Amino acid sequence: MARAIMIQGTGSNVGKSLLVAGLARAFADRGLRVRPFKPQNMSNNAAVTEDGGEIGRAQALQARAARVAPRVDMNPVLLKPETDVGAQVILRGQRHATLSARDYAREKPLLMAAIVDSFRTLAADSDLVIVEGAGSPAEINLRAGDLANMGFAEAAGVPVVLAGDIDRGGVIAQLVGTKAVLDAGDAARIKGFLVNRFRGDPSLFDDGMTAIADRTGWEPLGLVPWFNDAWRLPAEDVLDLASGPGNGAFKVAVPRLNRIANFDDLDPLSSEPGVTVEIIEAGRPLCGDANLVLIPGSKSTIADLAHFRAQGWDVDLAAHVRRGGHVLGLCGGYQMLGDWIDDPDGIEGRPGRSPGLGLLRIETVMQAAKTVRQTQAVHVDSGTDVTGYEIHLGRTSGPDCDRAWLRIGDRLEGAASADGRVRGCYLHGLYASDAFRAVDLAAMGGASGLSYEADVDAVLDRLAAHVTAHIDLDRLWDLAEVVRD
Structure with a gap:
């Protein structure tokens, strides 16, 4: 029992x-x-x-x-x-x-x-x-x-x-x-x-x-x-990402959206010894020295896009692109990078059409049907495997989708600007794939020195040893009661 x-x-x-x-x-x-x-x-x-x-x-x-x-x-x-x-x-x-x-x-x-x-x-x-x-x-x-x-x-x-x-x-x-x-x-x-x-x-x-x-x-x-290694485990709260060492030369700036969602894409980057992930709070400008601005997922894309503009981050992002910086939008962040977000049925609030940031030639139409699935993909340029998941509302299309940079089965996924410096996709968790993370960071001037999944398991082993040394597990087992019918 x-x-x-x-x-x-x-x-x-x-x-x-x-x-x-x-x-x-x-x-x-x-x-x-x-x-x-x-x-x-x-x-x-x-x-x-x-x-x-x-x-x-x-x-x-x-x-x-x-x-x-x-x-x-x-x-x-x-x-x-x-x-x-x-x-x-x-x-x-x-x-x-x-x-x-x-x-x-x-x-x-x-x-x-x-x-x-x-x-x-x-x-x-x-x-x-x-x-x-x-x-x-x-x-x-x-x-x-x-x-x-x-x-x-x-x-x-x-x-x-x-x-x-x-x-x-x-x-x-x-x-x-x-x-x-x-x-x-x-x-x-x-x-x-x-x-x-x-x-x-x-x-x-x-x-x-x-x-x-x-x-x-x-x-x-x-x-x-x-437990000193807690920061190396996937974070439940985006603020927990700030507890890492944060001294890598390659800087990733992440604007903190009001309804930020599914930000586990940041965990492998935060764990990389050569990468610094900086969460940008409201009221602060986006880092002028960032190599990559990563716009994360959102539970309320249109509202968070308005919040993004209210901070002046749209101006900072445009300057970052002019300086030759890289931009990656994931899920809701991907939708924000386009020309328009259309919500005809009021899925996220009032029905209407909102202008995006205009950095990708794409448009998104919000739909009630929700995509939720684990996903295996291939990075088109390198042929490396990518494991992740999709969890989103909406369908995205447009000319920049012709430069999709992921392949999922028989379909292409994502979009990229003509110079390849601005990209987006619906696939979450892609940076947990070591080979892809190494290739992608190298293409942006960074480097990878981590086996992420193995590192997470090693930290869990150390956490188990930690609690075993300081909690009376035998007594905890004795106190646990049989589940009744």
Whole structure:
């Protein structure tokens, strides 16, 4: 019978995703069939499963850590924000609806049933399901109808371990305060706690661990030091990319769009020793010394194009092109580079036609049908294989598509300017392919010195060793409970 344990956090970004990935690899290396699970995730950085579904990229990394292929049941509800008040709801990998927060609340009973069903489906062919919460259970104003933390733990009968982040300060208050605000039933579901991201001599926090245990009654399961190689793993938040060394001579400037999506294209570049990836925040000009300006994907292309212009980045980009710089647009960024974006049915908002940046002779027509698939391609000029995925709305055509630079089966993909310095395509994840990345960087004056996929697996091995050294895995296994029917 499968067992399950849930890692919740005292807040967002306390390291839950990384802890689950490390635990997944550690328990898998003990010969267990491990499955990661996150009931509800909110992210525009999605991964595509083999059957054409979408899940959070963090769960795809956790599946890789567990040495299994990602499945839609690992993240049955994925929320992809489209505006400040609404999000696209992905249910078991497929687009379900676009809902406001109020409308979403009415959908929760249906969603909880699907979440529990996915959880039990995973448990049916596993020994251990490691569940990741979202945000914090201390947000008791959201407890009614909760899908992500204690609501799920109660519905599925899963015990909880609570993780706090000492690096941000106040970890004793984080953990003890959470106990103080939870109702008795929820507090009783928490069986132990972890303190994450410690720096320095761990013996200096012995009294702190005791103070937390005394005030909560929860069992201390580990004091986990800062993991220095975390930046080498695929980032869930674009801001995490800034934690790399960033001292390579080849500079990639990436304007941060409001609804930036599927930016995992940047992870291999950020890991390259000879490359610096700089995220350009709103209000700052695009780097004048960049070799490549990469315009990433967007969940709301037309709105992000307006944001792009509002920062003056269109002027900076035109100057970059005049200086002989390279430009690459991916997915939504590809659409922005064209002459026009036509949205006759109002897929992204009001129906209308918007002028693009005019750097590629192409036009895009938005369509309701969504393309979601894993993809194998070939780089036309070099013949190198490229592995990636497509996840987009819209169809793009125009004269510059005659210079398509990728081939997917019998069709050509992408577009390029006459001088080849401005390019775009719909294929995400293409820079994870080592041979293509080396060829493409060389063509722009850069160089590759990394085997990316091998590097990710090596970091996951080191992460597993890290958590094994600092978390009592045997006790965690004992605390995990058998999944009930």
